[in-house]
Amino acid sequence: MAEAFTKSMARNIFYGGSAFFFLLFLALTFDTMGQLPNRDNRAALEGELGPVIAQGKALWENNDCIGCHTLLGEGAYFAPELGNVYKRFGNSTDAIKGFIMSRPKDGIPGRRSMPQFNFNDEELTALAEFLKYVSEINTAGWPPNIQG
Amino acid sequence: MKYQSQSVAKLYFIAAIALFAAQILFGLIMGLQYVVGDFLFPEIPFNVARMVHTNALIVWMLMAFMGAAYYLVPEEAETELFAPWLATLMFWIFLVAAGLTVAGYLLVPYATLAELTMNELWPTMGREFLEQPTITKLGIVIVALAFLFNIGMTILKGRKTVVNLVMLLGLVGLAVFFLFAFYNPVNVVMDKFFWWWTVHLWVEGVWELILGAILAFVLIKTTGVDREVIEKWLYIIIAMTLITGIIGTGHHFFWIGTPEYWQWWGSIFSAMEPIPFFMMTVFAFNMVNKRRREHPNKVAILWALGTAVMAFLGAGVWGFLHTLSPVNYYTHGTQITAAHGHMAFYGAYVMINLTIISYAMPLLRGRNAANPPKSQIMEMWSFWLMTVSMVFITLFLTGAGILQSYLQRMGENPQSFMAVQDQIALFYWLREIAGVVFLIGLILYIASFFVGQSDPEAVAAD
Structure with missing residues (x-):
């Protein structure tokens, strides 16, 4: 990998990306729970x-x-x-x-x-x-x- | 081995290999039951054999992860383990709990086991992979907490490295997501939805952090490549794992009563799940090519490279094969799923555990770096026999699954499940033969611990 791409950048992508997509997953879960009564x-x-x-x-x-x-x-x-x-x-x-x-x-x-x-x-x-x-x-x- | 307390790992590794053997024996029983339906009936019905097969797998994975942590965390932290006695005590508790649970599966009907363990007080049994009695699950939680405390305290008092941090994150995630195993509502959709929070977020989430950390550790040790380079790779691989894998859980929410939008979220994100596995392959080969030393433990490097390739094929390629919802509509719950499950588990988790065992065991047994050549050559034979036979198991199950999807769900006159099973029996026979070859590989693997032990150990040709 290029030298311009540093370990701390990789670390930030890991923490930021994981946190963002986990929150998105929680939001989708919340919406799903709202829709289930009409489906389950x-x-x-x-x-x-x-x-x-x-x-x-x-x-x-x-x-x-x-x-x-x-x-x-x-x-x-x-x-x-x-x-x-x-x-x-x-x-x-x-x-x-x-x-x-x-x-x-x-x-x-x-x-x-x-x-x-x-x-x-x-x-x-x-x-x-x-x-x-x-x-x-x-x-x-x-x-x-x-x-x- | 640099620290005396690392030696507790040996117990965990030995038990892991013993459970691996049990897993394979019961796998062969199930494989035969697919074609000789009354084999061992009614003494060992298929579902009982399957519980032993899958639960032995899960427990030996956990045993090996713990062994790996007890080995690599002190070395990375450059300090002795916080409480070696606690690690030994937890080992015996875990082993006895696992042994009693398997004995329960085999000796009494499952319904009797549910009654004996008072499942009605807090029902958690009878769900795939989480069949363990509630009391066993509580035991797993206690063992996991004691383990995390021990590992966490060791990391706190020592050097903080990225490998240790990622390993710890993966292990904490493993413990946290296991807690969903205790949630079992009557509502089947809710039950299934949160069941995946344990199952998917384990194997396509936090377990990959553990995998990455172990792989990074072994590559640092065997290639001598600068730690900074390896750690950067590790971060970017696990970043892609969680970025794709968390929403990728949606590929399990296509047909279980959840809203249709999961077909988009699940298809798109899980289609990207092969990316981190491909990066892992590139990473492992790059590091070995750039190696700054010739490590005498050649077979450990073989396992490490094998993990990178087979995890990509099994988890990445075979996962992608049936992850798009229009495809999954026809393949959901067929032998395609079984094919993917087999190669993914072998390629990612069996092989990474055999990698760390291969690297650490010679050191735990008092050698300087590696086993004698004769032992290593036998282990390499076992590598190829197990890996190639697993490729064939996967291909035969894939053939069975394609035919099954077509005959049962796609053709002009869809046929019943059992009518289709009879027609694809040839593939099940071939799978069973491949399974026997796998067993031969496993026997050679175990034998490699005992051959040439009095020979001088292998040295690097620098």
Whole structure:
């Protein structure tokens, strides 16, 4: 680098640039938080099914579903996307419950299979309602089609 | 080794390598499960293997960063570590916490682990990479605070150098952004948004400061180039890292419920994220070309140059490949993401840690500068085997990802996830073979610590 460009100039660019863009990031975050109520389907969380959805999210987390599946494209890539599974299963929570319930305990020879979690009906309902809630978030048109 | 207290780094480096081995073994298990779906089912389901694979990676990165700090901070500050006993104590706390956590993953179902650790009191589990029980996360915070105190006090009482300052900034940032791991609202969009404040601002933010500081330290030591020159480069590289990388977080906010303007902010800024990595490549090669001494530790220089190249390819090029929102619309959450993740993590963080280990371990083991030639040659073999096999792992996953994006999301008749997975199985088999070669490289790497130890050490041909 040219001699005219000194270490203290480089240092100032580092501190000034980082501080500026971090503040810009905070400003964008602040604006995003203002827009989320119109996008993130929080009405579902505030409605009468709110506690059921919260229970569903806890089950989703406590069984590490994200360790195989993606949710809105984030997670592991071993099993199907679940952000839109409610729609893929014909807008049916019963279809979701039926699928989870029917997994064989010892898997399927030679193939990937979801474990049998032995959920009771209340838990199955909670998970299905959680997935329904996620499917109604405004995700800017993603995924490209129903296959996820 | 100039200061006695630097020797605590050795514990951290050994544990890091052991966890690296665990990471690779579980990676091979997962790779096989991709094609032999019932392998080890239901004893070790895929998600459990994946937790061990990714968490072992994260912990060994943290272990190696801490080891690097305990090694280079006293040397840069020209003083003994503030409290060596604290560093040793924290090592054992960290190791036991990590060991218990992995044992928990493997021995009981995850839901049972959540129950045993009373996750319901403060639920933080079950989110990607942050699967650790809340109590383990608290342990990490305690270890990190004690570590920062120790390193900070050492820097305060000694010489202040740019390398130490940047290292400290990176480590403080690491601790601060980890705190977002404790925020877990029911609202999925808010959860995801702030989850990235830990994950993205770590690996595409503050960790790059740590990377830069370690690279600068090793280049100062091995090339003899004037510190002023290297420090100027370091500042400008990390400036570009944060200028592009902070707003670059937006490339994760395209499709998770956040406003559409993130598609512009995220695409434009993250498209510039390769710039600091390219500068790092130019920097490393320039410094080695301008070297004023021939350092006998040739393999450490090889790792340093390898880091600069592979970080640019993995983080820079493979990141750019799918970071523009119109492209990401089709590739989001496919094997393209996995391809990028593998080469970026290997190229940037695995390799920088192996660089500092390669540089410091001979000194920590009582040598003057370097390992004997036989040991160095074996380590060079391991460098090439691991690096080339990682390139192939990345290429095979990229092939799988392109086909997956097309068949599932772009073609005339979009097919279901599992139908597509069956059709791209060939690429998963090839990836697994490349993974076995990686394991052979890792075995040679570990073996290089034990060969030719009674030979005289390598000397520089000045």
